Structures are given as structure tokens and as C-alpha cells.
Amino acid sequence: SNVLKIYKDELFSENSEGKKYLLSRGFSLQEAKEWELGFAPPEYGFLKEKLKGRYSDDDLFNAGVYAKGDKGFYDRFRNRLIFPIYSVNDKLIAFAGRQLTKDLPKYINTQETLSFKKSRVLFGLNKAKKDLHKFGYFIIVEGYFDCLRLWQAGYKTAIATMGTALSYEHGFVLKKYTNNLILCFDSDSAGQNAAVSALKNLLPFNFKIELIFLEEGEDPDSFILKRGKDSFDKKLQERTDFYEFLYNREFFLPPYKFSIQERSEKIKKIMEFLDLIKDPVTRVSYVTDLSERLNIPFKTLNKMVLSQSDVFVKEEKPTYDAEKLFLSQYIKNINIRKQFETRFHPEIFQNIDLRAIAEWIIEKKVDKNENLPHIIIDGFKEEEELITEILLIPDEETELEIIWKLLQERFLKRKLKEINLSLRNSREEEKDALIAKQKEILKEIKKLKENERR
Template sequence: MVNFIPENIISSIQTAANIVDIVSEVVMMKKAGKDFQGLCPFHSEKTPSFTVSPSKQIFYCFGCGAGGNVFHFLMKYQGISFPEAAAKLAQRYGIQISDQAMSYEQKQRMYEREQLIRINKEAGQFFYNELTQNKVHTEASSYLNHRGINQEIIDKFLIGFAPQGWDNLLRYLSNKGFSPAIIHKAGLIIPRTNSTGYYDRFRNRIIFPIINIQGQITGFGGRVLDNSLPKYLNSPETPVFNKSRTLYGINTARQKSRETGIVYMTEGYFDVISLYSHGIENTVATLGTSLTDEHVRLLKGMVRQVILVFDSDQAGVRAAARSIEIFCKQNMDIKVLILPEGHDPDSFIREFNSDKFKKKSENAKHAMSFLTDEAVKKHGMSVEARLRIIEDMKNPLTSINDPVARSLYIRELAERLGVDEAMLLQRIGHSNFAPPFAPPPLPQVPERKIFYSKQTRMEKKLISMMLQFQEILPEIKKRNLLNYFEDPLLKSLGLIILSKFKGRAGEKISDIINFIEDKEMQSIAASLAMETEEWNLEGCLSLLIQFESGQKRRTDNLLNQIETAQRENNQSLLFELLRQKQEQARERQSTT
């Protein structure tokens, strides 16, 4: 895969792209010695095991085994190919990369994504101009003004207006050179049912561009000016817009969220905009869809706590309850802010002020306390009601992955309901989860042979040395040490290192990982490169001598066993020992 792109271009991209900067956009990390650590974005964990090395320009998760360089991080996080990751980074850092590096399908996919982003940008400009420059749309301006949205906020969120009419946007984008087919692919127009052609999806609506964390418009939301239905209309799913992985306001909330470690999650566009305009900048909203694991992972990389600020009606309570379970499964600290009846975040902060909102935030309820209160409010406290409360709390409690937290919440519920804790545990169904105070389950890491036998542990150490002290590579090659490796994966990795590294000081570990396509081998290379042993020439030579001595002892031992088998006329054992000797010789010859 990497061979399609010139090595000098790849090296230029890696030199320009600091992996810490790229990863920090989606993972909240803290300095830990020479490295940075954070919660892994690829699996659920409570204790950080995800490590990024700025000096080596690689990442590795000691929990799930994911590892690689900056290209592999983007590939895994965004689900894209190597050429696509290289193209993204090259564009970001102003490096030219030939499209000859991609297959026809990859070129088409990249071209289509670029076209869709360009179309969305042009459409966003069209809507913005219609609102801010076309004086005919006074109704739209009056509506926003009535809701307390000034020009500064309009500019910040690029709010626009889709005028009445069937093909205003279609004609505008066609004049810009875009075909109806690609405009339709962007979700901005809809095919006519009774005739040929298309018509605009958004008409006579306030338009909210949906902007991703990189600042690109990926979709749009539109709200009517009256009470007609549907009140809100979103872009459909496209190659660049996925509601399950998108949060409105993530681009404006990112910086403040990282600074405070807290983000407010709401349900609507106006909630985000109103809170932002009153100084509560760390606010996002779902896009008319239920919360997903992807939403949580997006926030998990930025904050330590989420405060749900949903409407106080029953629909809002149900939405909060669903969201709590998903957050709990991801081991996130979750609170719920209850607003006075009849208020949503937008109306509350406009009627009162940011100080009162912040004060109420300080008293936000922890998720389980909120759910218990709601269940009590719903059922009462009769004997039958308490049984129903326990039933309501069953799923939320079993969704908590942290066994200590789960045990404490069960104890709190037992005290609140006046029931025996052991009976409550039995009623909920303790078989569904680990017993209280049991150690948290470790992530499932694929078993690898290299971590067990004495021989392969030594081979692992040699590969780690080869990655981190390239000056020793000529000596490795001269002594043919890889010929003696037992682990085929480690031997293959060693051969790649020897073929790609020249053994000069200053060669980068992150470069070698580009030449490894096998995912398990990538993970092993990143893991071994992360080891912190300080290497020097004396220590390296000492390890080589130790390895060679071990091989000599093994060979001598095998020869002694063969002689013994011959003396004792043990034909079956002799046959097996000779087979082993022949196999060793064949393996050494195959790599010579």
C-alpha cells in the first residue's frame, strides 16, 4: 500500500505532522514523563493505557494492542485507507502528493468526498448570504433577533436562510459548475416524483450548518419560521455526514471543553447557540437522533464529565435515561441538570442568565440519583412501587462497567428503598455482571506467541533494540542472527527492519511502521518500539553475544540428544531430533 507513494513524500508528511497534535484533537492527553497518556479511543477503559510518544512519533494502547504511527491512527480512527490518510495530512500541511499513489476506487472516493465538502461550503455561503445580504428576508432576521441571536453569533455559527422557491440553491450550485448528481449526493436536492429534475431540500427555513471538528461543513439543519411540520429538517446520510457520529457545536465547544473537562449536552441547535452566546461555550447537541457509542467516544477524547441538559418533560427524561446507559458503558462521569418545568436550555438562559445556569449546574444530579428520583416520582413508594423502581433501575445499574461504582450505587438504592442489599442484588440479577469489588475485567488482547517462551522473549528484546538503536543493524546482518529466530512474525519484522533501515543514526521508528501491512505485526512493532530501555553500543553487543551463546547451547544440546538417541537405538526419538535439526538448517538457509 505504501509503495504507491514515494518514500520522500511520506517522510515529508511525517516530519510535518506531529502525532501529538493529531491525536490531541480527539483524545484528551496528559504528560507522563517523556510521553503522553489518555483514554484509548478504540476501546472502553477507565484507566489510561493509550500512550503517544512524541520522540518516536508512534502510539500504542497497552489495553487493546492498537498501535502505529500518525497514518495508522487516522486510518483506524476515521476508517480510511493509507493513501486517504496520507492525502488528508498532506493537504493539512501543504504537501503535494500525486494521485497516482491511489487506486482508481480510492481516487474516486477521495474526489467525491472533496466535492461534497466543497458543495457544502458553497451551499453554506449561499444560505449565509441570503440571510445577511438579501434584505428581502426580513422575516428570518426578525425571527433570529427575537430569539436573541445577534450578528456576531450569526457569523460564528454561519447561520443562514434558505429562501422560498423550488430551485434557488440548485441553480446557484449549477452555476458554480456542480452537477445535479453530486448535489443530490450531498443531500441538498431531491428528485421530483412526477417529472424529471430536482428541487431544493431546504426551503423557507433558518439554516444551521453542521460543522465537524476539523471545521468543515458536512451537513445542514433547517428550522421553519412558523409552526408547520416538520419543524426541523436535517441533511440525509451522505459519505461525509453521519448523524450517529456527529454532534452540533463540536467545533465551537472543543477548546472550552478541553479547558474545563466538562461539556453540556443538549437536544437542539438553539440550545447550543443560546448557551454559547451567554458564555457557556462548551455545549453540543445531538441531531434529532438518539445518543450513540460514537458520540460518546467523540466526547470521551475531550472531557472527563458530561452534563445532560435535556427538557424537563417526559420525552426529555426518557432521552436522558437512554443516554445515561450509553455513557455508563463507556465509563464516563455523567450528571443530569434538571431545569424548571416548561424550560429548555434556550428559554432558561434567555429568561434568567448564565450565572443562574452555572449555579444550577453545580447542583446537577449524578446519573443514578436522577434515575432513582424519576422512578420514585413515577411509581411512588408502596411495596409494589418499590418493585417497579427496582425493575426500572435494573438496566442502568447493569450498564455500569466499574464494579466499585456499581456496588456503591446498589447500596445507595437499597438504603433509599429500605431493602436488604443482598436481596436487591439478587433481584437485579447479579449474574449479569461481576460481583461487588471484583477487579475490573481486563481488555481482551489477542494472545501472541512472542510474550511467552524464553527464546521468543529474547527475540522480542532484539527486535526492540533494532527499532530503537539502528546503528546495530549492520552487526545483526553480518552475524545472520535472524536465521536463528523461532517466531515467524518476529523474523519477518526483523527482515523488514533490515531491508528498510540503513543502520544510520537518526532514522525514525515511525518510518518503518509504514512498510508493515499486517495489523498484528504493526501492533507488535509499536509495542516493542515503546519499550523504555536505554540502548548503547556496548549494551547492544552484549545482548548479541548472549543471544549467540544461547543458540550455541541449544545446538550443542540438540547434538548431544541425537548422540544419546543413537547410542540407545531409540529410532523414533532419533527421527524427531534429526527432523528438528534439518528444519533449523532449512530455516537458516531460507533467510541467508
């Protein structure tokens, strides 16, 4: 884009503070070119001057590079190193900016849009997927510089989250490319908690998940700078299976040194994670190992998994066929769009690609009388193959109200599962609000079922 070119040119200008900062961090100008890094100087009107009326203020605000204050529009990114964010299809979708001074916030992003959702996007994935066949896994880190440093050290499948925890939606994205993930965290309590949060969201996808924990206060960027690539290689070779991490986190002393009540609570915590694994063979293997380590009969532990599955809503098989069928009819049939006009919402779709299309329809505020198939084909190029597949689904005589109720029920069950997971780890003062939400959703599910019987 024109904006990215301006930022890149500014980074490479003669007295660029961004260039000095980047070099001081141990990165070369060649690496800056490869990652298309840029620099936004401190001036509030830098972009306006450079673009000279080529775009309206509203256009630049919607693109995320302008902010708006009492005195009008101004540059969102000032005195920041610029990281362009690309979709997996190499489409520029956002920017991130790193402050050069100690001012806060250290990082800011363009605001979220249809294409840019931090819970779905991973920095560097568009590059890393090309070398996946050589490595067989992604290394997932928390920061942009961590990702760049690992690439500098030769780890060409490093990718980074963008200030958010690894989400369930990230799991959907990653599953398209590999079953093997290596997560790299700080060894302090924040790093441990980040690992736990990531496991909750990723285990349902049956990934092989391994973990690297660096010394407290270190991240991959600082670790490799101080200790070198060989030290990180050693950490990589010594990486821990997620199950070993969970076991050692609970039983940091031999099991017999804990009281019966303490042991019971710790076993329950481990079993909660094993219960998230959907592949029965994998789950049984871990339960068998836990049984042997703790000298508890396998049947006893396995019953715990089954009983917890009864308490917490089981993951439904994805209803992508029903979802595609409904979305196909919604797009192609004006009468159906009118019928569901006030009820249609993107969260009904478990498939994140279908959800993105639904969000696009709502964001564009397409008139229900317009030719929606034509508009989508022209405007949603990045999912052209999926759009074509949806539009080619033959019209069914199935009553769409029935499909809608099915999708709505499964959406509510997903929400209920999220609340149940939150309840497991919530503080006492949070529980009342979560239980109230839980009751509200159960009431909605009951109401749906009652309507089905009529």
C-alpha cells in the first residue's frame, strides 16, 4: 500500500531514528527489507503531508492509520517502528507500531476489522507456512521481535501472537497447516499461566503440543542475544510435552508428600485438561500413564474423565455442512434474508471462515434487496474458493428454521462451555456473575427445545 511504502521509505531515510533503533536491537537493514519494516516519525500530520489529499481522512481512519481527537484527525502511529501484518494469503491487513522510547503503550495496532482480528491472526504465518515442510512444526512466541530473532537464528517457522493469548480461533487457523506446535514462554508465573490458557484452547484440536520455558525475565529475543543460538537449540531439544508440564506443575514434590485432599485436587486439575482431548486413543494413553505414576486404578481415573464430561458440555462435532447450507441459502435467497434479518449474527457459525463471511455481510451493511452473491464474489476475493463452494450448494427443501435452531443451540452450548471453563479457574468474586450467565444460557437452550416440540 501507499502508506506502507511511506513508512518503509522513512525507515531507510538518512537520519531515521527508526533505523538507529533497529540496528541497536541487533537487526540488519536487509532483515528490515525482508519483513517490510517501516518507521512513523513523531509528527502528528506526517501522513497527511505525504499523501497530499490522495485519500480522505475517513478512509485513513478506517484503514487504522489515523486516530480522531477533539481537534480532528491525526497520525495513530508516531515515533514507532512499524510492523506490517499480513493475512495467510499475503494480503496487508493491519499495522503494529513499537514505541522507540519508554512511553506507554509499548505496542499499538490498527483497530480490528473484518480481515484483522487479533484472536485469529498470527504474525509471520504467511511466511512460516512456506518452510513448514522443512521443520514440521511452528514455534509460537509472544512478540514481534521474538519472532524476528528466531528467524535470524534460522528458525523459519517461528510465528507470534499480537498481545493476546492463543485463542480457540487460532487453533482453527493452525490446524489447517500442522499438528505440531511448540510454545515458547517465560518461566515465571505469567508464562506458566499463558501456557495453561493456551492449552485450554488448543488441546481440543488434538495438536501435539510441546513447551519451551526460558529463564525468568527472558524472552527468545533477549535469550538468543545474550546466550546465542546454541543455547536456544539446547532448549528446543529439551522441550517438554504439555502433559509433563501439567504433571510437574501440580506434583512439584513427590505425590506422597501431599495430603489426600491436596492430591485429589491436583489430579482433578490434570484430568480437566485430559478431558479436553477429543481423540480417545491419545486421551487413554495419558490417563494410563497418570494411573501408573500415581498408583491409582485406570478405571477410577477414567471415570473421572467421564463424570467431568457430564458436568461440562461436550464439544459438538462441527456442523459445517449445516452451516454452509444455511449461509448458502441466506446469500442466494432474498426472502430468507428478510426472514432472518433481525436474528442473523456471525457467532452462530463455528467455522471461522464462514463467520468471517457473515461478519463481512454485516459490516458492509448490504441491503437485503441487493444481489448478494454478486457483491460477495466481487468483494471477498481472499475466500474465493470457499465462496464458490457455498454458492454451488444446491437449494434444499429443508426447513431453514430447523437448521437455524440447530445452529443456535450449538452456539449456546459453545458459550456455556466457555463459561464452565471460566468457572473452573475463576476467583470467588467472579463466580456469581458467571453462574448468572450460565443460568441465562441454560434457560435459552431450554426455551429452544420447548419450541422444537411445538
